[in-house]
Amino acid sequence: MSGYKALVKAYWVTYRPGALAALAENTPPETFFARVSDEIAERIAEYRDDFTPPGIPGADFRDRMREINMATLRAREKALHELLYGLPKEPGTEGAEMPGVALPKIAAW
Numbered sequence: 001m002s003g004y005k006a007l008v009k010a011y012w013v014t015y016r017p018g019a020l021a022a023l024a025e026n027t028p029p030e031t032f033f034a035r036v037s038d039e040i041a042e043r044i045a046e047y048r049d050d051f052t053p054p055g056i057p058g059a060d061f062r063d064r065m066r067e068i069n070m071a072t073l074r075a076r077e078k079a080l081h082e083l084l085y086g087l088p089k090e091p092g093t094e095g096a097e098m099p100g101v102a103l104p105k106i107a108a109w
Helices: 005-015 017-024 029-051 061-085
Strands: none
Touching (some): 005 061, 017 029
């Protein structure tokens, strides 16, 4: 399981409580949060590969790791928008504050 489950849960509880209640009739919420979390991680890996420029033979290792880390950050931003933050907030939740949740660390090579 990926490390995005707490973030998914916080977003849905804060901004989509009605949809979460309807979903809970058929799927246990924790199962749903885990599934979306795994989807986010998979999408990040896919996009990271797309965003990482090809390596240059003889290039500095640290520069290459910075490129990969930046690609991972871009991938995470895109995946989170598509699968979480881009979901519409339910009426009445627009001004709500989501509790702070730590994102999984990007590998510091």
